[in-house]
Amino acid sequence: NQLNQTAIEVNHQFDRFHFNEAAKLIYEFTWSDFCDWYIEIAKTRFYGEDPEKGAIAAAVSIKIIKGILSLLHPFAPFITEELWNYFKDTKDSDLIVSPWIKGDISQKDEIADSSITLLKEIVTAVRMIRSQMNVPPGKKADLIIRNVNGNKSNIESFDVIIKTLAKINTISIGEDLIKPDQSATAVIKKMELFVPLKGLINLDQEITRLSKRLDELKTHLTVIEKKLANQSFIDNAPESVVKHEKQKLLDMNDEFDLIKTNLDILK
8 A cells, every 4th residue: 555655656756857756755665664664564474373474475575576666667777677587477577668657546545554554653652662761672571552542453453563563572452451550651642552661671761751751742832832822823824734733732732641640650
C-alpha cells in the first residue's frame, strides 16, 4: 500500500517536473518505510515457525524492491538495470522496457495505513523508553497498554511483531489495568503505555524524563493557546488548519494530564 501511494506521489512530481521532490519521496520510502520498518517486520516471518508466512514475506519484499528499482530507474538507469537482473522473473523484460509503475488510487487502504501507523508508534515509544532509560539490549521488559480505545484487536494482531521489535516479554491490554509501580510511561493516541522498570533502570531518571516532557508540553500548549487566541489567525487561516490546532490542543492537554498524574505517582 505504501509503495502504491509513493508511486502515485512520485508520478505527480514528475508531471510537475519536480524531479528533486520525486527523488526525495523515493528515498524516504526506501529508507523509512521499507528498510526501517518492513524489512524488520518481515524478519519475524523469515525466522518464524510458519514457512508459508515466510514465503509470502519474501515475495512481497522482492515485489517492493522491484518497485523501488523501477521508480529509481530514470535517476540511475545502469545500476538499477543491473540490480533488476537479480530480482526479475524469467518472464520479466529488461527494466528499461518494463511497464512503468504509476500507482492506483483505488488501492489506497486507509485502514491498513492507520494500523501500521499505530504499530510504528507503539514500537517507537517503547524503544524510546528503553533508549532513554538505558535498558540493556539483552533485557526484555513487559508492556501494559491501558485505554486502548478500540485498538485491542489491532494490537493483538501485531503481538509477535511488537514483542520482537520492542524486545517485550509479555503484553497486557485492557481498559482498567492498574499502572505498576516504578513504570515508564508513554502516551500514544490517548492510550497509556506502561513499561515496568523495576530491576531495569534508575527511578530518578524516569522522573527526570517525565518532568522534561511536561516542560515541553507546557511550552507547546502556550504557543497553541496564543495562536488560537489570535482572532486574526482564526479569521484568516483555513478551517482545516484551525480545526487541526484545536485538536492538537485537546490531545496535548490530555497527554499533559496523564503524564502529570503518572509523575505525581512516581514521586
